[in-house]
Amino acid sequence: MSVALRTIGLSKSFGAFRANADVSLSFAAGARHALIGPNGAGKTTFINLLTGVLPASSGEVYLGDEKVSTLPQHARVKLGMTRTFQINTLFPGLTALESVVLACCERSGRGGVWWRPALAERAAIDEAGEILSRLKLDRDAHTVTRELPYGKQRLLEIALALATRPKVLLLDEPAAGIPSAESAELFAVIAGLPRQVTIVFIEHDMDIVFRFAERITVMVGGTVLVEGTPDEIARDRRVREVYLGEAAHG
Amino acid sequence: MLGNLIGVLFDGIAYGSLLFVISIGLSVTMGLMNFVNLAHGAFAMLGGYACVMAMTRLGVPFLASLPIAFVVSAVAGSVLEGTLYRRLYKATHLDQVLFSIGLVFMSIAAATYFFGPQQQPVKLPSLLRGQVHLLGLDFGAYRLFLIGVVVAVTLALTWLIERTRFGAEIRASVDNQQASAGLGINVDRVFSLTFALGSGLAGLGGGLGIDVLGLDPTFPLKFMVYFLLVVAVGGAGTIKGPLFAAVILGVFDVAGKYYAPQVGSFIIYVVMVVMLLLFPNGLAGRRA
Amino acid sequence: MSPLATWKFSRLEIAFWLLPIAAFFLFPKYLTLGSQILITALFALSLDLILGYARIISLGHAAFFGLGAYTAGLLAKYGWGEPLSGLLLATAVATLAGLLTSFLVVRGQDLARLMVTLGIGLMLYETANQASSITGGVDGLSGVEMGKLFGVFSFGLDGRTAYVYCLVVLFVVFLFARTLVRSPFGLSLRGIREGEKRMPAIGASVSRKLVAVYTVGAGIAGIAGALLAQTTQFVGIDSFAFHRSADLMIMLVLGGTGYLYGGLIGTAVFMLLQSYLSSLNPVYWQFWLGLLLVVIVLFARGGILGALAALRARIKRGRR
Numbered sequence: 001m002s003v004a005l006r007t008i009g010l011s012k013s014f015g016a017f018r019a020n021a022d023v024s025l026s027f028a029a030g031a032r033h034a035l036i037g038p039n040g041a042g043k044t045t046f047i048n049l050l051t052g053v054l055p056a057s058s059g060e061v062y063l064g065d066e067k068v069s070t071l072p073q074h075a076r077v078k079l080g081m082t083r084t085f086q087i088n089t090l091f092p093g094l095t096a097l098e099s100v101v102l103a104c105c106e107r108s109g110r111g112g113v114w115w116r117p118a119l120a121e122r123a124a125i126d127e128a129g130e131i132l133s134r135l136k137l138d139r140d141a142h143t144v145t146r147e148l149p150y151g152k153q154r155l156l157e158i159a160l161a162l163a164t165r166p167k168v169l170l171l172d173e174p175a176a177g178i179p180s181a182e183s184a185e186l187f188a189v190i191a192g193l194p195r196q197v198t199i200v201f202i203e204h205d206m207d208i209v210f211r212f213a214e215r216i217t218v219m220v221g222g223t224v225l226v227e228g229t230p231d232e233i234a235r236d237r238r239v240r241e242v243y244l245g246e247a248a249h250g
Numbered sequence: 251m252l253g254n255l256i257g258v259l260f261d262g263i264a265y266g267s268l269l270f271v272i273s274i275g276l277s278v279t280m281g282l283m284n285f286v287n288l289a290h291g292a293f294a295m296l297g298g299y300a301c302v303m304a305m306t307r308l309g310v311p312f313l314a315s316l317p318i319a320f321v322v323s324a325v326a327g328s329v330l331e332g333t334l335y336r337r338l339y340k341a342t343h344l345d346q347v348l349f350s351i352g353l354v355f356m357s358i359a360a361a362t363y364f365f366g367p368q369q370q371p372v373k374l375p376s377l378l379r380g381q382v383h384l385l386g387l388d389f390g391a392y393r394l395f396l397i398g399v400v401v402a403v404t405l406a407l408t409w410l411i412e413r414t415r416f417g418a419e420i421r422a423s424v425d426n427q428q429a430s431a432g433l434g435i436n437v438d439r440v441f442s443l444t445f446a447l448g449s450g451l452a453g454l455g456g457g458l459g460i461d462v463l464g465l466d467p468t469f470p471l472k473f474m475v476y477f478l479l480v481v482a483v484g485g486a487g488t489i490k491g492p493l494f495a496a497v498i499l500g501v502f503d504v505a506g507k508y509y510a511p512q513v514g515s516f517i518i519y520v521v522m523v524v525m526l527l528l529f530p531n532g533l534a535g536r537r538a
Numbered sequence: 539m540s541p542l543a544t545w546k547f548s549r550l551e552i553a554f555w556l557l558p559i560a561a562f563f564l565f566p567k568y569l570t571l572g573s574q575i576l577i578t579a580l581f582a583l584s585l586d587l588i589l590g591y592a593r594i595i596s597l598g599h600a601a602f603f604g605l606g607a608y609t610a611g612l613l614a615k616y617g618w619g620e621p622l623s624g625l626l627l628a629t630a631v632a633t634l635a636g637l638l639t640s641f642l643v644v645r646g647q648d649l650a651r652l653m654v655t656l657g658i659g660l661m662l663y664e665t666a667n668q669a670s671s672i673t674g675g676v677d678g679l680s681g682v683e684m685g686k687l688f689g690v691f692s693f694g695l696d697g698r699t700a701y702v703y704c705l706v707v708l709f710v711v712f713l714f715a716r717t718l719v720r721s722p723f724g725l726s727l728r729g730i731r732e733g734e735k736r737m738p739a740i741g742a743s744v745s746r747k748l749v750a751v752y753t754v755g756a757g758i759a760g761i762a763g764a765l766l767a768q769t770t771q772f773v774g775i776d777s778f779a780f781h782r783s784a785d786l787m788i789m790l791v792l793g794g795t796g797y798l799y800g801g802l803i804g805t806a807v808f809m810l811l812q813s814y815l816s817s818l819n820p821v822y823w824q825f826w827l828g829l830l831l832v833v834i835v836l837f838a839r840g841g842i843l844g845a846l847a848a849l850r851a852r853i854k855r856g857r858r
Contacts, residue, residue, distance in 0.1 A: 051739070077741035089739070091732035102729050103740040105722040111742055112750075114723040121722055164741055286649060337836060343648040344595050348791055349835040351784055355828030362821050471780065475656055482653045515664050519657040523642060526650050 003064075004029040004198040005081065005168050010049055010059035012042075019045040021222045023059070027168070032191075033200045034213035038242060042222040043202045044086060047170050051083045052076050063168065080167035084157045086176055086202070090145045096156055097141040100128035103163035128163065135159050135189055151178050155186065162193075169193070171201035180205065187212055210234070218242070256387060258505050264393035266500020267400035268462055270493050272455030272473075273480040274407065275448020281424050281487015282444055285335065286343050288350035290452055290477055291470035292357035297323040297453020298465040299361065302370045312375050316457050323453020328446040335445065336438075354470045361467035372460040392461060399458060403451065407489055420444055424487045479518070483525045495525075554799065558705050562698075569697035575809050576704040577765045582790045582801030583708075583715055584758035589787070590795030591719065591727045592751045594643060595652050597783055598659025599759055601639075602632040604666065604777035606760030611679045611767035612672070619685035621693075621703070625764045632760020633753055640752040644745040656780070663778040679773040693769060700769035707765060711758055715798055718754070727751060731796075788831055794841030803842055 006026040012019045020042045027033050035043050048054040050061055052073040060069045068076050091099045104124035105111045119125075132138045135155045140148055145156065154174065161169060174190065175183035187208055190199065203209050209216065209230075216233045218225040220242055226233065233239055276290040297319035304315035330353075338346055378395050381388040411417035422430040423440045431437045456465070463473065476499065484495030499518065506517035547555075561572055581603055588594050609628040618624060642654045666673045673679055686692045691699040718724055729737055730744055737744050767773045776782060785808075793804025816823035838845055 053738075072743070073738035074741050074743045077739060082741075083739060085736075085739070089733060089736045091729055091736060093732045094728060098725065099729075102722075102725050106726065106740050106742045110722050111726050111747075112723055114718045114721045116722075117717070117720045118722045118725045119720075124722075160736065160740055280649070286652065334832070334836070341835070342593075343652075344589070344593070345835045345839065347595055347597070347652065348787065348831055351787070352828040352831030352835065355824050355831065357828075359821050359825035359828065363825075475653075475660060478649070478653055478656070482649050486649070512668055516661060516668075519661040519664075522657050523654060526646065526654060527642065 002029045003027065003062075004031070005050070005064075005200070006062040007050065008060045008062070010046070010061065011057045012045055012049055012054060013057045018222050020049060020056075023219075023222075023224055025217060025224065025227070027198055027200055028215075029198055030195050031198050031200070032212055032214040033198075034209045034216045035200060035202045035219060036204070036206075036209055036216060037219035037225070040221075041219040043219055044172055045222075046219070047083055047172050047202065050170060051081060077164055077166075080165075081170070082161045082164045082166035082168070083170035084161045084172055084174055086172040088150075088153050088157055090153060090156055090160070092146040093144060095142050095144050096132060096137055096148065096152075096159070097125075097128055099145060099156065100131055100159050100163050101125055103160050104128050104131075107164050131159050131162050134162075134192075151182050154178055155189075158186075158189070166197060168198045168200070171199065173202050173204065175203070175205065175208065180207070183208060254508075258508050259501060260389055261393060262501030262504035263497055264390075264396045264500070265462060265504055266497035267397050268455060268459050269476055269480055269500055270496035271400055271403055271458065272452045273477045273484075273492055273496060274403075274489065275445075275451045276477055277481045277484060277486050277488065277492045278420070278424075279445050279448050280481055281485075282420065283335075283339050283441055285339060286346045286350065287335075288347060288474055288478070289353035289357065289470065290350075290448075291472075291474050292354055293323045293327055293449040293452040294456030294459070294473075294477075295357065295361060295465065295467075295469040296326055297450075297456035298370070298460050298469070299365060299456075300453065301457035301460060302365075302372065302465070305373065312373065312378075316454055319457035320450040320454040323456070324446040324450030326453075327449025328442060331442055331445040336441070339441075354474070357470055358467045361469075365467065367467055370460060370465040372465075374461060396458060396462070403454075404489065404493060411489065416440075416443070476518075479522050483522060483529070485529075551799075554802075555709065562701060562705075566696070566698075569701040571809075571813060573697060573700045573704045573769050574766075575806055576701070576708050577762050577769070578786070578789070578809060579802045579805040580704075580708045580711060580765070581759055581762035582786055582793070582805045583712065583798065584755045584762065585786055585790050586795060586798060586801040587715060587718075587751055587758070588755035589790060590797070590800065591724070591731065592748055592755075593731050594655075594748065594752060595648055596643070596655040597652055597780070597787075598655035598657070599755070599786060600778055600780070600782040601655075601659045601662045602636055602756040602759035603763035603766075603782065604662055604773075605635050606632040606763030607767040607773045607777045608666065608673060608679065608763075609760070610764035611682045611773040614682045614684055614768065614771075615679065619683050621684055621687050621768055624768065625707070625761065628764035628767075629757050629760050632763070633757035635760075636753040636756020637749070639756075640749040643752055644748040659778060659780060659783060663775065663780075666775050666778055673775070674773075676775055678775060679767075680771075682767060682771040682773065684768050684771060693771070697769075704765055704769060707761065711761060712798070712802075715758070719798060723747070723750070788827065790841075791834055792830070792841050794843030794845075794847075797843045800841055800843045807842070 003026045008024050010023045011021055023046060035046070037043055045054065049056050052071060056069065060067055062068065063076065063079050063081050066079060068079060094102070101118065101121065101124050104127045105121060108124060110121060110124060129138065129141065132141055135158060137152060137155055137159060140152055145153065148156065158174060171190070175186050178186065183205065191212055193199065213230055215227070216230055217227040218233065218239050225238060225242065226236055228236070272294045276287060279285060279287060300319045300322040301315040304310040304318045305312060310318065338349055374392060378392045380391050382391050382394055411420060419430070419435045419440050422433070422435060423437050427437055480492045480496045480499060484492030502521050503518050506513065510517070558576065562569070565572065585599050588596055588599065606628040609631045610624045613624045613627060639658055643651050667675055684693045687699055687703060693699050726742055726747055729742070730747060734744060763777060766777070789804040789808040790801045791804070792808055793802065794800035812823065834841065840847065
């Protein structure tokens with residue numbers, strides 16, 4: 001089984017605070033891998049390091065066989081690693097369709113075309129339409145993003161990521177702020193993604209984690225506590241301590 | 251040769267000190283409110299004209315007119331902050347730039363209307379005229395005075411920021427506005443007082459600078475670049491950064507004009523661009 | 539804003555472009571002023587691309603205007619009076635300058651950008667001042683002799699050739715800008731404006747796009763400067779002056795940024811008002827100008843076109 005994404009000794013310090021300490025993980029191709037842990041464990045920082053949003057203090061990131069540690073964020077996206085954001089990071093003034101068309105144009109290298117109207121990019125528009133349909137956003141195609149209800153904005157978050165045709169998709173709390181009934185639907189969409197796409201997702205809802213994840217990594221205080229199958233994690237004493245310990249204090 | 255070099259350095263430091271006194275208010279308000287205020291020079295100009303008015307109309311001696319300049323500019327700053335600036339804290343930097351340019355134009359027009367377009371003369375007290383003989387060299391008395399004032403101001407500011415509760419509130423608000431408000435700090439009041447203090451210092455600098463920089467209605471535009479430069483290169487929201495930047499700027503400007511008058515002003519801009527490339531967030535490294 | 543737009547010119551747009559054509563026939567005595575307005579409108583258009591679409595705060599855009607003006611002027615002064623080739627060369631110089639300085643401008647935050655653009659403008663002003671043997675310094679560059687346009691039309695005192703020349707150039711460049719803005723590239727500019735953080739996450743290099751648009755904006759400003767030199771047969775040092783950059787920003791903001799037409803409308807309104815009012819009393823003009831700016835920022839941020847768009851939206855909502 002090939003490794004789609006791998007880190008070696010990835011670390012990030014902010015002054016004296018070590019947000020990520022020596023994290024070495026590998027994600028198999030086609031994985032459905034959950035990254036869990038208490039708040040402040042460094043999960044989002046890890047994703048920021050993987051994608052290049054934050055420069056690492058030390059360590060390496062490999063996408064497939066390629067070392068991407070020094071590449072800027074957009075270059076890593078072009079190589080196939082895309083992420084979604086925990087807090088909606090969309091284009092408030094663009095419609096849903098315009099947003100996804102933009103992403104499709106960028107992916108197909110048409111983002112620099114200045115001599116034809118965007119309306120003439122039929123391939124991108126069709127592809128965008130198809131992605132929106134898949135996420136059941138087709139009726140909202142011409143609605144301006146800031147007027148979309150929160151749940152649909154979360155779906156648009158994912159639509160934008162899908163438009164880049166990722167090989168590795170990193171989802172940072174995709175269902176954040178969505179009631180459990182709707183989030184199951186959202187995850188059904190994610191589960192319906194092609195098998196070859198490697199999916200790593202941060203999630204707090206344990207129901208969802210245990211339903212969709214095939215492998216789970218637990219992070220605490222910037223390091224990896226344990227990794228294993230859902231059964232192994234459910235039975236792990238240390239994991240229970242970490243979560244129950246939280247509950248006892250919180 | 252060496253005497254010349256020392257003289258140039260001394261002049262440069264004095265000039266830089268003056269720029270610092272005027273610009274420090276801009277640094278703090280930019281770091282605190284993230285507001286690009288191109289009109290900061292207008293408060294300096296206001297202080298300068300307040301000095302002139304106090305000396306000519308009220309017969310106040312020069313040294314006594316300086317506190318008046320401080321107070322007038324501080325009050326003006328406080329009033330404008332409460333009525334106008336406050337509304338634009340959340341606005342885009344472009345809006346802030348446009349707004350402050352508008353204020354600059356209005357202030358230039360007002361100054362021309364009330365005082366005329368000519369340079370304002372200033373009568374320095376005899377104490378501060380002439381040379382002082384130190385260490386075998388002659389130093390301009392006024393420039394020595396400037397450096398002295400700046401040292402005093404820097405010490406006072408540092409004490410204020412680091413030793414008083416108000417200073418702690420400023421530092422907290424610069425660091426994280428939301429958290430500070432959450433801790434019960436009256437951020438509005440911090441802004442208002444800080445803006446007033448910064449404007450007051452600018453006014454003081456304007457009064458001090460009548461002799462060195464000159465005073466005419468185009469002052470805010472003429473020196474706008476320099477004040478912004480000090481803050482951009484020094485780093486907004488700090489005291490030490492702009493101090494170093496101001497001194498460096500002052501020395502290079504004076505040295506440039508002395509040693510290579512053809513390209514004198516040019517040098518400043520080149521130095522600025524180079525420094526901004528090397529330190530995009532300023533010498534002190536703070537996010538502008 | 540409206541969904542992905544089309545090629546066609548709306549009726550309002552056609553009506554708009556008929557105005558300067560009508561002015562040519564209706565106001566034959568004011569063609570010089572008219573040319574000035576057209577040139578400045580082109581200059582404002584270039585700033586709209588940079589400021590309205592890419593949100594780069596530039597206080598030194600006059601740098602490229604001046605470069606275009608001096609290039610065209612010097613070419614003509616030293617023997618090469620053919621207008622179109624002079625125009626092209628001036629554009630090339632300004633575009634190159636824009637490209638070279640763009641790397642400085644896309645780094646850093648707003649304040650650094652502001653300083654760099656301001657600094658470059660001031661540097662060029664100083665250079666023009668110092669190199670007075672070439673540029674004429676404060677007195678300006680005179681002796682600019684233009685040849686005939688297409689070998690047929692000479693730039694006479696009536697200003698007719700100049701006016702048509704400027705209008706045609708403005709329209710051609712406008713078509714280019716309009717195409718650009720409606721293209722996928724234009725869409726990506728809107729993407730940067732609306733969600734700069736998301737752009738790299740969809741694989742787009744923000745700095746590369748900003749470099750491109752800044753360079754284009756510089757080139758167009760150069761065209762405007764060259765037109766000024768060629769039609770007035772003179773280049774003043776104020777081509778590089780800060781107040782030229784500042785006034786331009788005011789004109790653009792008055793009309794409304796990000797509409798392409800905002801710069802054109804704002805320029806026309808501003809310059810017509812200015813020609814009436816500032817001759818009365820320049821101090822008052824400056825005061826009211828400053829006040830106008832403050833008022834626009836506080837109450838009418840979208841300028842004239844923004845206010846019209848808001849009005850239209852309110853009427854639409856009222857009808858529903």
